Amino acid sequence: MSDAVLEKALELGKLIANSEKYQTMRQKESAMMSDVDACMLIEQFQQLQRSHQMVRMQGHELTESQVNDVYEMEEKMMNNPLIKEFAEIQDQFQKYLGQVNEQISEGIEGKPKESHSCSSCGPHS
Structure with a gap:
């Protein structure tokens, strides 16, 4: 059995x-x-995320200090050129996949997304 869509x-x-x-x-x-420094930063960030997830799973809110730790760790990561390059290209790729999905939706609906209009959405500018 063969399905053309699949x-x-x-x-x-x-x-x-x-x-x-x-x-x-x-x-x-x-x-x-492949970069030891980048891997160390990623591992530290993941450990921080796991730690904060455990706090939330226990029903507690993160403190301002804990939230700031995340922002500081993200900043450290983005200061690493290899992590920054990967994050940027990954973001571009995700946008590309979004465009692919829009094309698929257009094929299904038969009209470009921009021409969408319905009374519940309100006026488009």
Whole structure:
């Protein structure tokens, strides 16, 4: 049993995997994960996230100091050029996937997203 939609979805996935955007993102990820300093920063951030998640799971709110720790750790991470490059290219890739999804939606609905209008949405500027 063959489903043309699923076949095209698989084909689309392969096209995305072979795209320059995806390949560049994977290269930046590999470079980042090969760097000891970047890996240390990522591990520290993940430990901080786990610690804060445990606090929240116990029904407590994070203190201002704990929230500030997260912002400081994010800033440290973004000061690492390899992490920053990966984060930027990953963001670009996510936007690209959003565009792909918009095209799929347009194909389903038969009209571009910008032409969407309904009374519950209110006027568009």
